[in-house]
Amino acid sequence: MSASDPLRPMPPKPAARPDRVSLWRYVKLFRQDILSAQPAKLYHAWMAEFRAPSFRSFMINQPALIKRVLKDEPEHFPKSDRIAEGLKPLLGNSVFLTNGEEWKRQRRIIDPAFEGGRLKETFPAMRAAAEAAVARLQRQAGQGADIEIEEVTSHAAADVIFRTLFSIPIEHSVASEVFSRFRDYQRSQPLLNLAAFLPVPNWMPRFFRRGTRANAARIRALITDLTRDRMVAIKSGGAPDDLATKIMTTSDPETGEQFTTEEMVDQVAIFFLAGHETSASALAWTLYLMALYPEWQERLAQESVALEDDSFAAVSKLRLSRDVFREALRLYPPVPMMVREASCPVSFRDRKVPKGAQIVVSPWHLHRHERLWDNPDGFDPNRWQTENGKQCQREAYIPFSAGPRVCTGAGFAMVEGPLILSMILRDFKVEPIEDAEPVPVAHLTVRSHSGIWLRITPRRAK
Numbered sequence: 001m002s003a004s005d006p007l008r009p010m011p012p013k014p015a016a017r018p019d020r021v022s023l024w025r026y027v028k029l030f031r032q033d034i035l036s037a038q039p040a041k042l043y044h045a046w047m048a049e050f051r052a053p054s055f056r057s058f059m060i061n062q063p064a065l066i067k068r069v070l071k072d073e074p075e076h077f078p079k080s081d082r083i084a085e086g087l088k089p090l091l092g093n094s095v096f097l098t099n100g101e102e103w104k105r106q107r108r109i110i111d112p113a114f115e116g117g118r119l120k121e122t123f124p125a126m127r128a129a130a131e132a133a134v135a136r137l138q139r140q141a142g143q144g145a146d147i148e149i150e151e152v153t154s155h156a157a158a159d160v161i162f163r164t165l166f167s168i169p170i171e172h173s174v175a176s177e178v179f180s181r182f183r184d185y186q187r188s189q190p191l192l193n194l195a196a197f198l199p200v201p202n203w204m205p206r207f208f209r210r211g212t213r214a215n216a217a218r219i220r221a222l223i224t225d226l227t228r229d230r231m232v233a234i235k236s237g238g239a240p241d242d243l244a245t246k247i248m249t250t251s252d253p254e255t256g257e258q259f260t261t262e263e264m265v266d267q268v269a270i271f272f273l274a275g276h277e278t279s280a281s282a283l284a285w286t287l288y289l290m291a292l293y294p295e296w297q298e299r300l301a302q303e304s305v306a307l308e309d310d311s312f313a314a315v316s317k318l319r320l321s322r323d324v325f326r327e328a329l330r331l332y333p334p335v336p337m338m339v340r341e342a343s344c345p346v347s348f349r350d351r352k353v354p355k356g357a358q359i360v361v362s363p364w365h366l367h368r369h370e371r372l373w374d375n376p377d378g379f380d381p382n383r384w385q386t387e388n389g390k391q392c393q394r395e396a397y398i399p400f401s402a403g404p405r406v407c408t409g410a411g412f413a414m415v416e417g418p419l420i421l422s423m424i425l426r427d428f429k430v431e432p433i434e435d436a437e438p439v440p441v442a443h444l445t446v447r448s449h450s451g452i453w454l455r456i457t458p459r460r461a462k
Helices: 021-030 062-073 099-113 114-141 149-166 171-189 212-236 244-247 263-292 294-308 312-317 319-331 381-385 386-395 410-427
Strands: 047-051 055-060 145-150 338-341 346-348 349-352 357-361 428-432 440-444 446-448 453-458
Touching: 021 212, 047 446, 047 453, 055 062, 055 145, 062 357, 099 114, 099 244, 114 145, 114 149, 114 410, 145 149, 145 244, 149 171, 149 244, 149 346, 149 410, 149 453, 171 212, 171 263, 212 453, 244 263, 263 294, 263 346, 263 410, 263 428, 263 446, 263 453, 294 312, 294 319, 294 410, 294 428, 312 410, 319 381, 319 410, 410 428, 428 446
Parallel strands: 055 357
Antiparallel strands: 047 055, 145 453, 338 357, 346 349, 428 453, 440 446
């Protein structure tokens, strides 16, 4: 069957709302799920405006506008303070939320830890986490079992973060508690605050669901303990050469300053959120797609023979796995929407955009835009070798954002995802479960409303 064959199953997509609803109906829909609260026309429009007496919001889908906001003039469109309101209890002043000189200083200290050579150095820890995930799945699956795969990928991604950041496995007591508490936080706190889209006055208090602040405080206390212990180890000369040590011993080349303990806690919190939550989401959806398209699953299982080489060199041989993972990131971008703010009056498509207007960049809509992509809602990993796919990858594909604020760990994620995917499919077959199609919703990342359930069967006896 071709990628556009009507008999081919389509990846699940939430139904869009009617074009016109009242403000209060929109608020209710938004609080239930960001994705299904938006109208279908956003998959075709170059720009949409939300207007109220004291509030203006613009969603932009035109590649030229997105390039202008994220790449050409990022200083004119800083990250909106409104997005920070729901995340500050956990993230403090992390690099994910700051702007201006403070953000530049943070990136100067963080970026060296993720440069090319460091990826190769962290690979053994990443592979060890992948092997541990496969071993856990083997114990769960036995001779075959129905398993909620988001739990599996969350566990695996958290293990990768703790092993590469602090050289401890997920079974470590602190790591285990952080993981457990973060799972609760993820379900209670959306990434996008309603204030980013609606005319909610800045003075109005933002309310959190019960337990959200307490969980955030406990997570930060646990990370503080790990950070202080690492500082002691660094001073004594006994610290492992991992990402935490690299970041904590890196000085800002302009000021000579290093992160304080409090600043490091902020950064570790976002590393865990960005490195664990987004990878878990992407992996879970990729495995579901492999269950939906068994012909691709078998191709990846055959490719996984490359993993007999346990060195970093094997990564370059996982070409199909990388294309499949890239396609899953297109269909289910972990961060579905990003919000910037106009710092001065500008014009978009001959329309005036006032200072303070919220600028929404939506990978979810951009990646499925009907005027840009061939077969936008279909699953087709071969698209990356077509002219349309190559052009869209340059102009309309931003799962890790783009420009100066591109995700520091993008290269890390593009090794981790295909690696764990290949190792799972090497040892297991995955099948969809009848009447259990997942429905995408946006929490901290794009997840399934009721989890992603798959039938897991070992390929061979262990």
